[in-house]
Amino acid sequence: MAAEPPDVRTRAEQSFSQLNQHGDPKTSDRGSGPSRSSTEDRGGTYSSEQYWIGKGQGDLAKGKAVCQRVSELSARTDLAKQIRVMVKEHMVDRVRERSGRDTEQDIELTREEIVQEYLQDVKIVDRHVDEETKTCSATAVMLKSTGPPKPASGAESAPISTR
Numbered sequence: 628m629a630a631e632p633p634d635v636r637t638r639a640e641q642s643f644s645q646l647n648q649h650g651d652p653k654t655s656d657r658g659s660g661p662s663r664s665s666t667e668d669r670g671g672t673y674s675s676e677q678y679w680i681g682k683g684q685g686d687l688a689k690g691k692a693v694c695q696r697v698s699e700l701s702a703r704t705d706l707a708k709q710i711r712v713m714v715k716e717h718m719v720d721r722v723r724e725r726s727g728r729d730t731e732q733d734i735e736l737t738r739e740e741i742v743q744e745y746l747q748d749v750k751i752v753d754r755h756v757d758e759e760t761k762t763c764s765a766t767a768v769m770l771k772s773t774g775p776p777k778p779a780s781g782a783e784s785a786p787i788s789t790r
Contacts, residue, residue: 673752678768681706687761694763699751702767707744715739 673680683701685694721733746769753766 673768681767684764698763698765702765706767707742713741
């Protein structure tokens with residue numbers, strides 16, 4: 628709970644919109660989410676049939692080095708989300724009654740997306756700094772034949788959605 632609520636809400640909305648895009652192959656947003664066709668590097672092409680492909684973005688306002696590191700971590704996280712992600716949801720329903728007044732109801736819903744995987748042989752194949760939009764981006768790839776990674780130690784035994 629270190630982040631401010633609007634920041635958490637924004638990230639949650641972005642994550643859920645990316646999840647919806649993963650489920651609908653017709654939807655294609657070039658700026659976020661994994662590439663479904665292919666990603667090119669100076670040395671070759673990475674097909675989504677052979678590779679897990681993740682894309683990440685960072686904010687250049689925090690400095691070029693920090694921005695690149697954040698975009699690389701975000702690309703790795705996006706890649707891991709395609710393999711396994713745990714989604715938790717917690718809802719609190721409060722009803723308040725006062726004598727002589729109408730009842731008041733307050734519903735609080737919290738959704739949390741947890742990605743906890745050990746990834747091996749992940750390569751950052753593309754880095755880009757866009758001075759115009761003040762962002763930098765990175766693309767990470769991992770060969771699919773490596774097999775699904777094992778969950779990180781200490782992972783909870785809650786239901787995990789495999790994609």
